[in-house]
Amino acid sequence: MQALSISTVSKTFGTITAVDALSLTVERGEMFALVGPDGSGKTTTIRMLCGIVKPDSGTVTVLDYDVQKQKEEVKRRIGYLSQRFSLYGDLTIDENIEFFAEIHKVRGYKQRRDELLEFTRLTPFRDRLADKLSGGMKQKLALACTLIHTPDIIFLDEPTTGVDPVSRRDFWKVLSALLKTGITIIMTTPYLDEAERCSRVALMNDGKILLTDTPAGLKQHMNGEVVEIVCSDIRRSFALLKPNPSVLEVQAFGDRLNIVVRSAAADVPGILSFLASNSVEVSDWRTVRPSLENVFISLLTDRREA
Amino acid sequence: MNAIEVRGLTKRFGQFTAVDHIDFDVKQGEIFGFLGANGAGKSTTIRMLCGLLSSTEGTARVGGFDINTDPHSVKQSIGYMSQKFSLYEDLTVEENIDFFGRVYGITESALKERKAWVLDIANLHGREKSITGTLSGGWKQRLALGCAVLHRPRIVFLDEPTSGVDPVMRRKFWELINELSADGVTVLVTTHFLEEAEYCNDIILINAGKIIASGSPKELKRDHIKHPILEVHCSDVVRAMERIEEEPWAVETSIFGTTIHVNVENEQQGRDAITSLLHRNGITVNGIERITPSLEDVFIYLLEHGGGKG
Incomplete structure (x- = not known):
């Protein structure tokens, strides 16, 4: 009712x-x-x-x-x-x-x-x-x-x-x-x-x-996938990845980065070698469940840029 | 070198001990989260x-200066911003920047360059003549941060800087904080949003004037969550929650959207007990998965079981 x-x-x-x-x-x-x-x-x-x-x-x-x-x-x-x-x-x-x-x-x-x-x-x-x-x-x-x-x-x-x-x-x-x-x-x-x-x-x-x-x-409406990257030198990596064209969003946490990419399978290898070439050591990465905040930021960003 | 060193710091107001022998260090360039409920002693x-306030016992060094013997040098080497007191609402954007420039004794030529920078980070070019009170929360916030770091302090205190700011603006605000940190500025921040505490390198949690936990977000989650949290996907969540919360093995139960979160003593026993209980009540279980605790889970647990007032 x-x-x-x-x-x-x-x-x-x-x-x-x-x-x-x-x-x-x-x-x-x-x-x-x-x-x-x-x-x-x-x-x-x-x-x-x-x-x-x-x-x-x-x-x-x-x-x-x-x-x-x-x-x-x-x-x-x-x-x-x-x-x-x-x-x-x-x-x-x-x-x-x-x-x-x-x-x-x-x-x-x-x-x-x-x-x-x-x-x-x-x-x-x-x-x-x-x-x-x-x-x-x-x-x-x-x-x-x-x-x-x-x-x-x-x-x-x-x-x-x-x-x-x-x-x-x-x-x-x-x-x-x-x-x-x-x-x-x-x-x-x-x-x-x-x-x-x-x-x-x-x-x-x-x-x-x-x-x-x-x-x-x-969360089904999320544009892209969220990938968590555990690496050295978080703040510098954040600054490196921010302008990267295959990185749609980047968030720096205390001990890791979360990035949003169109496809983890297609985009992550390139990002890892880009970080390696800037002597950032990546110790681990995995795709994670998007939070509602990820979804909202992605939807609102699409709107504002459209 | 540590940007901040706190040793046995204590403050009593009459009979009341607001801050009770706390010790901690904040490393140069880190983002340090200072958390606790209202009235815990943060402010x-x-x-x-x-x-601004001398200690009753103990001391602290901020940027190498002693807070009790050299408070003047401390004040000159830090920036401070809070949601409530930072800006003059009835002044224009530009007048606020000029005001802080004069307070900090910044020269005319340096101020011109810094003003352009503040307008830049706050995205307020073209709105220099707007009355500050008419700006929305997010814009005001960035302007306040700009004013707080106008004199390029090496240490910044942010007291609940994002309270009342929407998620998109909050995310942008944290990007600014990260940029400051990348430039080597030390940031000590208090927040009510425990999701934001995840952005910090190190955190301390205080309760009733005492530190009850400290570490990186990862260490806190590893060391302090005793009960696994299971997310239960099932039909009729309200009725399922009523059944589960009557059981002795359910330490804590809450509805989460179309799922239920249950803190249990033991993961496998919890899974079995939930499955059979809901099955007996004719509720279909579509899945049970163990989830990572949030920092909020950790803090609620510590405040209820570990710390002080209980």
């Missing part, structure tokens, strides 16, 4: 086309990610889905309701966590959730609140002021507030930006557990390793979706 | 190494 669909939706702000004839369908129970560079239209898309921004043209349907015509129906069934989510610093965890329960007119919210605090493991801190919480705890409290009215879909706009790795991992545990309740999650993220955790990913650029697929499916 | 350490 469909959680939402948008069909040829556009939005311009002055002379800037933020979203350009975008179409997208998300099924119930998916964890779906919108990924793309700054200014690619991710946030505007999320805001149109929530009914906060009105599209210039096209239709947005959420849970079979028309977002523009049936705003109240939609509002009751969705939750939205914006990038600049504000909690009340001088209220406690309990009071913040209570405040959101009242905004959403949730009656008898106390049991739901207890469940959410358990679920986000915030119960021991419930009497603490929001200002005294760590970044990761604030993020989880914001999520709990977003969930107080038991929405069917939640929209998360860069929920883990600026959150440290341990809290980020913890936040993902909570999201994984949420999926078990059948909720649909739509998120934007600048972290491509996070996009790997989603069931499907849409890559956005210039207000358009370039591709939508599972993380594994997206 | 306090960097402020001491920049000569």
